[in-house]
Amino acid sequence: MSRFRNVIVDDHGTDTPPELQLRRITTSPVVADSLTPPRSSVIPGAAACNFSYFDWFDWHDAGVPGMAPKSYLASRFGDKKRYSDSYVANCTPGGSPSHLYARHRIYYMNALGNYVKHFDSKVAPWRQQSIGKGSIKRRRKVHYDDGWNSSPNCGGGACVYTREGRFRN
Structure with a gap:
């Protein structure tokens, strides 16, 4: 899990850990190891799921209990047609x-205008892909x-x- 990154945010409330009190604000991603997240932002089971894998992305949905299924279409992101990268x-x-x-799952559109499954996988608990x-x-x-x-009650909110x-083109 060495590729996981944390982004330092401005609003930590009153529970800012001492190691962040003298932080500098930056617009670029920041790698931060061994920092304590503010208690106000921690959702049970989700604190370790708020990182970004790609250097840039069209969508990023950080882990929260009860996240609904969703499809992303290239037509909604500039109609880039050559590659789909997913994490x-x-x-x-x-x-x-x-x-x-x-x-x-990843699909492509065939000549008849139908989406055809190109990749289908299940990612087990505490795994990434x-x-x-x-x-x-x-x-x-x-x-x-x-x-x-999408049950927010699964595992007491830990799922x-x-x-x-x-x-990309």
């Missing part, structure tokens, strides 16, 4: 039952959902995953 981190605690997966698909210019779609039916991706 999923299933932040559900390790040792959880194997049916608590995060599902990760990055995948890139494409080369031929075709419309693309990425879809995410989970094995706990979460992060989804992130981009389309």
Whole structure:
């Protein structure tokens, strides 16, 4: 998990840890190790799921309990058609039952205008996956959902995953 990055944010409230009190504000990503997140921002089971995998992305949904399934279409992001890059981190605690997966699918549009599945995978608890698909210019779609039916009560709120991706030409 060495590629996980944290971004320092301005609003920590009154519980700013001492190691952040003299921080500098920057517009670029910041790598920060061994920092304590402010208690006000921690969602049970989700604190470790708020990182970014790609240097730049078209969408990033940090892990929160109850995140609904979603599809992302290249047509909504400048219609970039050559590649789909997608990342999923299933932040559900390790040792959880194997049916608590995060599902990760990538599609391309065929000549008839139908989306065809190009990649389909299940990411087990406390695992991550990055995948890139494409080369031929075709419309693309990425879809995410989970094995706990988006229930915010799953595992006491500990069933979460992060989804992130981009389309490129």
